[in-house]
Amino acid sequence: MLLIPAAGSGTRLAAGVPKAFVPLAGRSLLAHAVEGAVRSGVIDAIVIAAPSSLVEDARRIAETAAEAPAGSADDADDPDGSGAHSVPVSGSAPVSGSASVPISVVVGGADRVVSVAAALAVVPEADLVLVHDAARCLTPASVYHRVVAALAEGAAAVVPVLPMTDTVKTATDAGTVVGDLDRTALRRVQTPQGFVRDVLVAAHDLQRTDPDASATDDAGLVERLDIAVVGVPGDEAALKITHPIDLRIAELYVTGDLD
Numbered sequence: 290m291l292l293i294p295a296a297g298s299g300t301r302l303a304a305g306v307p308k309a310f311v312p313l314a315g316r317s318l319l320a321h322a323v324e325g326a327v328r329s330g331v332i333d334a335i336v337i338a339a340p341s342s343l344v345e346d347a348r349r350i351a352e353t354a355a356e357a358p359a360g361s362a363d364d365a366d367d368p369d370g371s372g373a374h375s376v377p378v379s380g381s382a383p384v385s386g387s388a389s390v391p392i393s394v395v396v397g398g399a400d401r402v403v404s405v406a407a408a409l410a411v412v413p414e415a416d417l418v419l420v421h422d423a424a425r426c427l428t429p430a431s432v433y434h435r436v437v438a439a440l441a442e443g444a445a446a447v448v449p450v451l452p453m454t455d456t457v458k459t460a461t462d463a464g465t466v467v468g469d470l471d472r473t474a475l476r477r478v479q480t481p482q483g484f485v486r487d488v489l490v491a492a493h494d495l496q497r498t499d500p501d502a503s504a505t506d507d508a509g510l511v512e513r514l515d516i517a518v519v520g521v522p523g524d525e526a527a528l529k530i531t532h533p534i535d536l537r538i539a540e541l542y543v544t545g546d547l548d
């Protein structure tokens with residue numbers, strides 16, 4: 290089971306339409322995200338949170354994208370496309386990438402947490418739930434496989450992570466730099482993030498009752514439950530398309546000029 294929060298407005302991308310509906314090499318980010326999820330072979334159902342005015346568009350885009358063929362040439366962990374590292378995310382057999390992946394679309398909320406909660410609320414029976422930003426629409430199958438493999442090994446919460454490359458400093462509100470953070474202890478966090486369903490539900494329940502404590506991702510909500518979050522290697526191709534430059538980099542990935 291995969292939740293795709295896709296209800297953001299894309300303010301920083303400023304492309305004139307909500308970000309998930311912005312074209313990337315001729316197809317929307319949402320289409321790329323759904324196709325990538327289906328191609329991973331480890332997703333058996335998808336719930337999308339969309340802007341209220343675009344629910345039907347999201348459904349049509351996603352159902353078309355879900356018909357994409359299975360197999361993933363970009364999966365270094367799984368070069369023969371056999372999905373050897375994968376396990377089914379909700380207990381049934383892994384799908385082989387076809388329209389058999391059912392798509393549901395719900396209306397998202399005012400922020401990402403609310404959108405994920407809206408999607409989570411309609412999840413039927415599922416032991417494991419992955420949450421994946423539409424904005425990380427080029428995530429390779431290998432990342433899905435690593436997340437699902439860690440869940441299969443018993444983790445309750447899993448996030449793909451990458452090391453920091455920049456030097457990171459703390460600063461005052463006035464802009465004075467006051468100190469270094471230890472870069473070796475820092476990670477950049479990506480999606481899909483994977484959870485035992487009951488853990489994710491409990492994390493969102495806590496958020497509803499104590500909304501003051503903010504977290505910008507689902508793993509952050511789970512950390513508040515004192516549940517260990519396991520990191521697995523992410524991938525630079527899973528970049529979050531945030532600013533116009535990110536869309537240009539993503540185009541290079543799609544056209545094969547950045548392999």
Ligand code: CTP
Binds near residue numbers: 338398405
């Ligand atoms: N998202 C969502 N509901 C919201 C806000 C965000 O479902 N109310 C989703 C976005 O569609 C995106 C993911 O959460 O797939 C990550 O959010 P972000 O990259 O910040 O996207 P936007 O909020 O659309 O962009 P911006 O912050 O620039 O407006």
Ligand code: MG
Binds near residue numbers: 297
């Ligand atoms: Mg946002």
